[in-house]
Amino acid sequence: MNQSFKVFCQMIGLATVLSGAVCLAAADDNSVGLVNKQTFSTHDFQTFNGSEIPVVNIGWEAYGELNANKDNVILITHFFSGNSHAAGRYTEDDALPGYWDSIIGPGKAIDTNRYYVISSDTLVNQEPHNPLVTTTGPASINPSTGEPYGLDFPVVTIRDFVNVQKALLDSLGISRLHAVIGASMGSLQALDWATAYPDFVERVISVIGGGAVDPWTIATLQQWANPILADPNWNNGDYYGGEAPLAGLRQALGMVTLQAMHPLMFNQLYAASGPGESAPLHDIRANFTVVDQLNAAADARTTFADANHVLYLVRANQLFMAGFSENLRAGLSRVSAKTLFLPASNDLLLQPYLARTAHETLMELGKTSYYEEIDGPWGHLDGVYLIDQKAELIEQFLSTD
Amino acid sequence: MNQSFKVFCQMIGLATVLSGAVCLAAADDNSVGLVNKQTFSTHDFQTFNGSEIPVVNIGWEAYGELNANKDNVILITHFFSGNSHAAGRYTEDDALPGYWDSIIGPGKAIDTNRYYVISSDTLVNQEPHNPLVTTTGPASINPSTGEPYGLDFPVVTIRDFVNVQKALLDSLGISRLHAVIGASMGSLQALDWATAYPDFVERVISVIGGGAVDPWTIATLQQWANPILADPNWNNGDYYGGEAPLAGLRQALGMVTLQAMHPLMFNQLYAASGPGESAPLHDIRANFTVVDQLNAAADARTTFADANHVLYLVRANQLFMAGFSENLRAGLSRVSAKTLFLPASNDLLLQPYLARTAHETLMELGKTSYYEEIDGPWGHLDGVYLIDQKAELIEQFLSTD
Numbered sequence: 001m002n003q004s005f006k007v008f009c010q011m012i013g014l015a016t017v018l019s020g021a022v023c024l025a026a027a028d029d030n031s032v033g034l035v036n037k038q039t040f041s042t043h044d045f046q047t048f049n050g051s052e053i054p055v056v057n058i059g060w061e062a063y064g065e066l067n068a069n070k071d072n073v074i075l076i077t078h079f080f081s082g083n084s085h086a087a088g089r090y091t092e093d094d095a096l097p098g099y100w101d102s103i104i105g106p107g108k109a110i111d112t113n114r115y116y117v118i119s120s121d122t123l124v125n126q127e128p129h130n131p132l133v134t135t136t137g138p139a140s141i142n143p144s145t146g147e148p149y150g151l152d153f154p155v156v157t158i159r160d161f162v163n164v165q166k167a168l169l170d171s172l173g174i175s176r177l178h179a180v181i182g183a184s185m186g187s188l189q190a191l192d193w194a195t196a197y198p199d200f201v202e203r204v205i206s207v208i209g210g211g212a213v214d215p216w217t218i219a220t221l222q223q224w225a226n227p228i229l230a231d232p233n234w235n236n237g238d239y240y241g242g243e244a245p246l247a248g249l250r251q252a253l254g255m256v257t258l259q260a261m262h263p264l265m266f267n268q269l270y271a272a273s274g275p276g277e278s279a280p281l282h283d284i285r286a287n288f289t290v291v292d293q294l295n296a297a298a299d300a301r302t303t304f305a306d307a308n309h310v311l312y313l314v315r316a317n318q319l320f321m322a323g324f325s326e327n328l329r330a331g332l333s334r335v336s337a338k339t340l341f342l343p344a345s346n347d348l349l350l351q352p353y354l355a356r357t358a359h360e361t362l363m364e365l366g367k368t369s370y371y372e373e374i375d376g377p378w379g380h381l382d383g384v385y386l387i388d389q390k391a392e393l394i395e396q397f398l399s400t401d
Numbered sequence: 402m403n404q405s406f407k408v409f410c411q412m413i414g415l416a417t418v419l420s421g422a423v424c425l426a427a428a429d430d431n432s433v434g435l436v437n438k439q440t441f442s443t444h445d446f447q448t449f450n451g452s453e454i455p456v457v458n459i460g461w462e463a464y465g466e467l468n469a470n471k472d473n474v475i476l477i478t479h480f481f482s483g484n485s486h487a488a489g490r491y492t493e494d495d496a497l498p499g500y501w502d503s504i505i506g507p508g509k510a511i512d513t514n515r516y517y518v519i520s521s522d523t524l525v526n527q528e529p530h531n532p533l534v535t536t537t538g539p540a541s542i543n544p545s546t547g548e549p550y551g552l553d554f555p556v557v558t559i560r561d562f563v564n565v566q567k568a569l570l571d572s573l574g575i576s577r578l579h580a581v582i583g584a585s586m587g588s589l590q591a592l593d594w595a596t597a598y599p600d601f602v603e604r605v606i607s608v609i610g611g612g613a614v615d616p617w618t619i620a621t622l623q624q625w626a627n628p629i630l631a632d633p634n635w636n637n638g639d640y641y642g643g644e645a646p647l648a649g650l651r652q653a654l655g656m657v658t659l660q661a662m663h664p665l666m667f668n669q670l671y672a673a674s675g676p677g678e679s680a681p682l683h684d685i686r687a688n689f690t691v692v693d694q695l696n697a698a699a700d701a702r703t704t705f706a707d708a709n710h711v712l713y714l715v716r717a718n719q720l721f722m723a724g725f726s727e728n729l730r731a732g733l734s735r736v737s738a739k740t741l742f743l744p745a746s747n748d749l750l751l752q753p754y755l756a757r758t759a760h761e762t763l764m765e766l767g768k769t770s771y772y773e774e775i776d777g778p779w780g781h782l783d784g785v786y787l788i789d790q791k792a793e794l795i796e797q798f799l800s801t802d
Binding site for chain 2: 048049151153155157212213214215216217218219220222223226227230231232237247248251254255258261263266267269270271273274275276280281282283284285287288290291294311312315318319320321324326348351353
């Protein structure tokens with residue numbers, strides 16, 4: 001680990017556990033402990049675009065205890081490259097806990113002594129080949145053919161992610177959510193929940209997200225799809241019997257890695273590289289160290305990922321407007337939950353103006369909404385790594401009516 | 402043209418001439434008039450990395466008159482996708498003048514009644530197939546084989562661009578520059594001039610640039626190279642007898658287009674597109690309007706472009722540190738020119754911190770340096786389209802010792 005990064009981890013009060021290029025909290029006394037991953041299935045699922053998926057399977061996990069009234073439930077919705085694993089460990093040997101372990105646990109901001117916290121995998125999750133992820137998407141077997149769906153899988157939206165979660169909650173007899181909380185793509189689900197099922201949702205916390213994508217965000221996300229579409233192995237999505245489009249997938253996930261970070265942190269993490277390197281000066285085929293490192297990180301991210309799933313995830317995000325109405329204002333007019341927006345000041349991907357627009361629209365509509373920015377060097381990733389900074393605010397927001 | 406964009410063009414006082422998605426000034430009374438493009442050749446050119454290029458040809462043009470002492474010369478250095486055409490028109494029929502026509506001309510900030518303004522094409526210019534560009538690079542004929550160089554062309558740096566310009570000025574008997582001024586990649590050349598030939602350069606204006614690239618910028622620029630490297634037609638740079646890697650080139654130039662703009666302007670230009678479009682909801686193969694438009698714009702940009710040239714341009718930028726010394730401070734210690742940095746506040750590509758770092762380093766070294774930010778909605782492109790905003794400052798900077 002490079003020294004300045006180690007210092008940074010200590011500075012922000014985290015144990016210096018490094019995974020890829022990430023410092024995360026080590027296990028603490030307030031952990032939710034060992035977590036059990038479960039599977040939920042639903043049949044004849046109707047998608048927002050009017051298609052039907054015969055069988056949907058998704059993974060989920062929970063922390064804390066469901067009370068007798070079943071009214072202490074908080075739903076956590078995950079980000080683009082994430083999954084249900086928001087807190088705790090699956091086994092004692094896990095190197096790292098779930099991604100928001102710093103705010104989910106007994107006595108923490110999302111207090112598992114009070115709340116029953118549920119988190120589930122989305123449809124078309126990026127990592128269908130991860131043994132700890134259960135998802136349904138183009139890599140899943142199409143029951144009508146016995147082969148993977150490929151592009152026969154219908155386009156799905158954030159609303160479909162929400163509807164699968166709704167079906168899961170229905171199956172558990174839960175008819176009320178104390179809060180829905182998510183980061184990035186998770187924040188889109190959280191806000192859409194409040195428009196889709198306004199009587200169901202009491203509070204929404206949108207971290208590093210917004211109310212709707214705009215042309216710039218659609219075009220920016222398209223950059224992640226393009227290398228996959230250009231890979232000859234992609235073969236119009238039909239590659240499951242042959243060679244997968246791993247080069248395109250790697251390029252896509254490399255861009256996700258880079259674009260989710262601000263130069264402030266990126267330059268610390270990759271400080272060993274710079275314009276003075278000798279190999280790239282003498283050989284146009286030679287890479288800068290930072291490029292090799294980023295490629296290696298992207299390569300590691302391809303292990304469990306599927307290229308078509310990335311395309312479908314990109315599309316789900318590109319199609320997002322909370323409420324799925326004629327415009328954002330109309331969509332948000334249905335919200336009865338109170339909302340808290342926590343964008344990151346240095347976010348270059350889902351920039352703070354997206355959250356501010358949603359917040360201001362809700363205020364204009366007479367709703368109760370709060371807005372505060374996370375300050376940090378990571379950029380977009382501040383919403384994952386530095387969420388702790390807003391722990392007290394989150395705790396207060398959850399504790400008051 | 403969409404209405405809000407028209408309003409914007411009027412707002413900033415420009416005639417609403419649209420080229421691609423760009424409003425530029427129409428011809429005015431203070432034009433430099435018709436411009437004549439010339440060619441300069443030099444032989445046995447020694448590159449910074451120790452190679453030799455037997456013949457270098459580059460295009461150049463000039464505005465104003467060289468005085469008897471040859472001490473009224475201003476050199477303009479061009480940006481990544483640009484060429485020597487900074488002002489005026491080649492023919493009466495040209496739809497648009499050169500890119501900085503708003504500040505170069507009789508009575509303008511860079512006053513051609515006073516100064517002899519020279520502008521030249523760089524090595525490995527993006528558009529070797531543009532009849533109005535003369536450049537030498539991998540698409541040029543290697544005299545020792547009679548075939549295009551391809552990857553046998555040596556890696557070149559910003560310093561090599563400077564040295565070709567130096568040879569051009571030497572050939573004209575010019576031994577002093579009143580100023581070197583450039584935007585983006587042009588700003589890198591401008592600042593490097595002052596480190597390479599400190600006795601030659603009196604003033605530097607660095608617009609939307611910086612003193613050195615950092616790992617984040619190296620990685621960001623690499624994104625433009627990757628689609629070319631991944632295109633099977635690229636064939637390790639050897640495609641001149643066959644099919645060019647146009648798909649990769651288009652993807653690269655699409656990213657250049659997108660990443661040079663800030664959402665503020667991008668969302669106005671592509672306001673017709675949005676998350677509510679029907680085709681992408683129903684077909685994963687269908688594109689959003691903004692994606693089709695961006696692809697079309699990128700396609701148009703491939704007309705005269707060469708994929709290897711883009712790779713070499715990316716590399717030249719990735720290798721940049723003014724002075725090419727052990728660090729930026731050492732490089733800048735050689736500067737005797739006074740410097741003016743004009744980054745754009747909303748630049749997401751070469752962000753203002755790069756210029757600020759160079760400015761502060763020069764100040765620490767006891768040099769005379771000024772720093773002001775261009776305010777606008779374009780992002781990086783503010784340095785091209787809204788340079789007019791700093792016309793008075795530029796005029797003052799050029800007029801004082």
